[in-house]
Amino acid sequence: MSLVSQLQSLLGQDAVLTAEPDVAAYVEDWRGRYRGRAACVVLPSSTAQVSAVMKACHEARVPVVPQGGNTSLCEGAVPRNDAEPAVVVSLARMRRIRTIDEANNSMVVDAGCVLAAIQQAAAERGRLYPVSLGAEGSCQIGGNIATNAGGTGVLRYGNTRDNVLGLEVVLPDGRVWDGLYALRKNNTGLDLKHLFIGSEGTLGVITGATLKLHPLPTAHAVAWIAVASPQAALDVLGLFQQRCGGVLSAYEMINDVQLKIVVDHVPGRRAPLPVSHAWHVLVELADTGGEDVLHEALQQVLEQGSEAGLVHDAVVATSGAQRAAFWEVRHSVSEGNKKAGMGINTDCAVPVSAVPAFIERATQAAHAVVPGAPIIIVAHLGDGNVHFIPQASFEQWRSWPDADAVAHQVKHAVNEVAHSLGGTFSAEHGVGQVLTQEMALFKPAVEIDLMRGIKALLDPQQLLNPGRLLPAASNPPR
Amino acid sequence: MSLVSQLQSLLGQDAVLTAEPDVAAYVEDWRGRYRGRAACVVLPSSTAQVSAVMKACHEARVPVVPQGGNTSLCEGAVPRNDAEPAVVVSLARMRRIRTIDEANNSMVVDAGCVLAAIQQAAAERGRLYPVSLGAEGSCQIGGNIATNAGGTGVLRYGNTRDNVLGLEVVLPDGRVWDGLYALRKNNTGLDLKHLFIGSEGTLGVITGATLKLHPLPTAHAVAWIAVASPQAALDVLGLFQQRCGGVLSAYEMINDVQLKIVVDHVPGRRAPLPVSHAWHVLVELADTGGEDVLHEALQQVLEQGSEAGLVHDAVVATSGAQRAAFWEVRHSVSEGNKKAGMGINTDCAVPVSAVPAFIERATQAAHAVVPGAPIIIVAHLGDGNVHFIPQASFEQWRSWPDADAVAHQVKHAVNEVAHSLGGTFSAEHGVGQVLTQEMALFKPAVEIDLMRGIKALLDPQQLLNPGRLLPAASNPPR
Known part of the structure; x- marks a missing residue:
């Protein structure tokens, strides 16, 4: 029996796509820049089905590409076009929110849940799932975890990694690791979830996760600030951290080039300040207490910054609508840049x-x-x-x-x-297939060596998401 | 040349202890319940020296026990007494704070720095290193990291794991991994630091770390609260989280048995409330803003809790001295329990x-x-x-x-x-040698299997801290 027939008998006909029009959306990178080849696309509905698929592929020695919302910016979620066609395992049908534990501030979800649906389910319980990014309407939590997604909430709440308490993972050979812990403290050996978070589908298929929730902020204070330079923006950041500590929720900077593009190319967007400036900061304070306290702190810092010659001009949002308008400018950068x-x-x-x-x-x-x-x-x-x-x-x-x-x-x-400068070539987008050479160039040899060892340990047949994340073995690290 | 002579020639005579009185403090568990055997104790002064020691031991196939402040509660930091005598590698001479970057809110430290020294160095720059625990006057940051130390700051700031940005590690074969990143975002492959954090010295010797710093709170509000039951304490916690969100810094509970022991056995300790109650909560709010705002929030929640019948009585600290007195009751539990x-x-x-x-x-x-x-x-x-x-x-x-x-x-x-109940047998103390059997009993077989694989990958000769963390191979997990 062919692998495709075998997968059909395991999951049912409708869960295995082979016709080219059906497969197309799963093999093409969302920016339309890369198109891979798939043996088929499978749509399992349960962890047991994912396990059965992985076992079958493992035995047949056919490569597997796990896929969430297919919103990678590094062509990391689609199969290769220069190697054996892979089985794409889409988690799209696994989109249950399994449980929410309010007193523990945690929820257990299927990997296929869309990020926005998770944010909403949390908000309905007065809780915050704090990871927020442009693709949140279509990216899936499994993909977020596999790529350790960042976004605008990192300053206060950390990356996706910092908001995961437990994982359920199907290993390349089909074994299931039930690591769905819901604990804030658990010092019992190596913390394996961190191995899979950010591994970009190269070590296993994430099928479920326990997420950490936070109190939902009910008060906000937002300002748009003009500063002379990145250094001035940084100095003002220091003032905010000193005065506002734990309630500083976002600190985004754009330059005049970026602002002009958004205003010129995205309908309805306007510059928050009347006069042009070289550098702009969007700052947000958020808390569960009163809004007046936040506004007082915001005003104090703005005055401090102004007196120190750091802040050239600033406007504080006086309504929810104005706050949203400021954020819309920030969220329109991709659309503007694409058109410009x-x-x-x-x-x-x-x-x-x-x-x-x-x-x-x-x-x-x-x-x-x-x-x-x-x-x-x-x-x-x-x-x-x-x-x-x-x-x-x-x-x-x-x-x-x-x-x-x-x-x-x-x-x-x-x-x-x-x-x-001690920095990285990929802060939040990951490596995928477009940055594997940078891995070889910039990561220490001993680090690449350890990563290769772990890959070989978990996936000795090198079947999971081949050609992604790690540089080819023929590409020696420096 | 014997290994000891070799180590002496590498580090100098004074950095290799062999006489029993010199060695004693390093082989005895701090509670005096376990005494191991050492071939010698070495006191390297640099990462290069640690590397040289590890290379020599690797070639001689002699076991190595890395040691920080030797404050393990699980007998995890001393050598075995039932196997080949190990070389104890004490990090005590590596106690430099290498750099502090205020704008990046980070510091790079040697592994042998004592936790309290790190807290103090951060405070001098108006920053907080938030991990705090009973042993902070003698435990070392390297040991904190190797055991993912917890303590009283976890509710707000997370465990040690959450406060480490980068690591420098000497591998069992002597290779040095320089992973001293100081970045808030870095998605370039597997995040190897998490492999070493909590590995209890079984995978490598941590020699340096980049730590994450936070704004130093300047305002505090502390209350001692009497409640009827753990469930009532939990309900009040929910009120605090809803109202105080990000400024809730500690929420500790003790029962009447514990309070009575402290009051009866530790000189100078007094019960904060005049009448006896079954359950007590110590809550702390801390922030960089004004103290009045915190006290207002605290009062509001106490009133809410009182109206809901959850809070039976409460006293708010009105001075720094009273705040310290409340915390002293909490910090005296170990001393009281030992005497009682x-x-x-x-x-x-x-x-x-x-x-x-x-x-x-x-x-x-x-x-x-x-x-x-x-x-x-x-x-x-x-x-x-x-x-x-x-x-x-x-x-x-x-x-x-x-x-x-x-x-x-x-x-x-x-x-x-x-x-x-979905819980763990070791929240913050780790496994050491006293809980390896619980590992075999309670951890899923696939998890133990992965841990063993990683151990074999990094330490194929099984030389690092043998008999610790993982159950003996003859002890099959369930």
């Missing part, structure tokens, strides 16, 4: 203190490749995570004989700068 | 919601073994971590033909109850 030209996207993080140096040196490095290119900057400044995006016009891009090579050269130059 | 009798200590955690059921059933289980024994309870209630301590008088303990067997039976019965 060809952005050469990077996703570096450096120590927060090194952000100004990073921006300065990365600008020089990018301009050495593409002189005078406008630089779009949108940063989760509180986390040291800078999306540094040199931009080409559509005409310019088309005029380059090998535009991809130019883009690659720019990205690498920017990543080199981050590395020289 | 023989405590059969356990360290379980369950989901927070399951604490009342745990206390009820564990009491039944303990009384089935030792009818009528007083039960001391001291709980980090916000984390679901209950130190459930059936007590025997000194006379009773001496009257038992095999007191250790009775204690073992009681502990195991309590751990069974925790397990049946």
Whole structure:
């Protein structure tokens, strides 16, 4: 019996897709830049079915690509097109919220739950699941966990990793690890969940998770602040941390290039301040107490910043609508950038203190490749995570004989700068297949060696998401 | 050349202890209950020296026991007495604070730094290193990390694991992994630091760490609250979380048995409330803003709790001295318990919601073994971590033909109850050598199997801290 027939008999006909139109959405990267090849797509409805699929693939020695919402920015969620066609295991049918324990501030969910559905279920119980990102309407929690998703809530609540208490994982050979602990303290040996979080589907298929919930903030204070420089933005961040400690919830920075793109290209967006400034910060305080206390703290810091010459201008949102309008400017950057030209996207993080140096040196490095290119900057400044995006016009891009090579050269130059400052070439997007060479270049040899050892231990046949995350063995790390 | 001579030539004579009186403090468990055998004790002064020691031991195939402040409660930091004498690698001479980056809220430290020294260095810069525990005056950060130390700050700031950004580790073969990242976001492959955190010295020797710092709270509000039951304490916790969200810093519960012991046996300690009550909660709010705001929130919740019949009585600390006095009662439990009798200590955690059921059933289980024994309870209630301590008088303990067997039976019965409620037999103390059998009994076979695989990968000769953490291979997990 062929593997496809076997999978059909295990899951039922309707849960195994083979016709090209049915398969298309699962093998194409969501930005439409990469198309892989699949033996079939399976849609299991339970952990037991995932286990049966993995066993069958393991015995047949056929590669497997686990897939959540397929929103990877690194082409990490689709099968390869240069190797044996893989079985794509989509978790889309596993979307149950299994249990919510209010007193424990935790919930157990299927891996296929969409992030927004989890946020909503938590909010209905007066709780917050704090991970928030652009793709939240379609990305799945399993994918979030497999890639340790970041977003705008990291400053206060940490990455996805910090909000997972337990995991259920099907191993490459089909064994199920039930690690759905719901404990705040558990010192009984190696904490295996951290091995799977961020492993990008290379070590097992995450089928369920216990998530950590937080009190739902009911009061907010939001301001849009103009500052002279990244260093000034950083100094104001220090003032906020000193005064507002635990209620500082977001600290996002964009430059004038980014703001102008959003205002010019996204209908309905307006600059929050009347006069143009070089650098802008969106700050949010949030708490469960009274809003007046937050506004008082916000005003105090703004005055302090103003007196110190750090804050040039600022506007505080006076209504929920205005608060939403400020955030809409921030959330419209991808849409604006897509319309405005060809952005050469990077996703570096450096120590927060090194952000100004990073921006300065990365600008020089990018301009050495593409002189005078406008630089779009949108940063989760509180986390040291800078999306540094040199931009080409559509005409310019088309005029380059090998535009991809130019883009690659720019990205690498920017990543080199981050590395020289103790930073990383991938803060939140992961490695996927587009950054495996950077892994070989920038990670210490002993670290790559340990990762390869663990991969070989869990997946000796190298069947799970092959060609992703780790550099090819023929690519020696430095 | 013998290994000892080799080590002497590598580190110098004064850094290799062999005389029994010199070695004694390093081979005896701090409670004086276990004494191991060492080939020698080495005191390296640098990561390079640790690497040289590990290489030499690896080549000689001699076991190695890394040691921090030797404050393990599970006999995890001393060598065995039933196997080949080990080389004890003490990190005590590596106690430099390497760098502090205020803007990044991080510091890089040697593994041998004492926890209290780190807290102080952070406070001098207006920052908080939030892990706090009884042994902080002598335990070392390397040991904290190797055992993922918990304590009273976990509710707000997480365990040690959550406060480590990067690690420097010497592997069993002497290779050095420089993973001293200082980044808030870094999605570049498996996050190896989490493999070493909590591995109790079985996978490598931690020589340095990058720690995460937080804003130093400058305002505090502390109350001592009497409640009718653990469930009432839990309901009040819910009120605090809803009202105070991010500023709730500690929520500790003790019962009347525990309070009476402290008051009766520790000089200078007084009950904060005039009338006796069955259950007591110590709550702390802390923030960087004004103290009045905290006290207002505290009062509001106490009134809410009182109206709901949950709070029987409460006293709010009105001065720093009174606040310290309340905490001194909490911090005196170990001293009191040691003087009052023989405590059969356990360290379980369950989901927070399951604490009342745990206390009820564990009491039944303990009384089935030792009818009528007083039960001391001291709980980090916000984390679901209950130190459930059936007590025997000194006379009773001496009257038992095999007191250790009775204690073992009681502990195991309590751990069974925790397990049946989705809990753990070791919340914060770790496994060491005293709980390896519980590992075999309570952990899923696939989990033990993965742990053993990782141990074999990193330490194929099984030289690091042998007999600790993992059950003997002859002890099959269920």
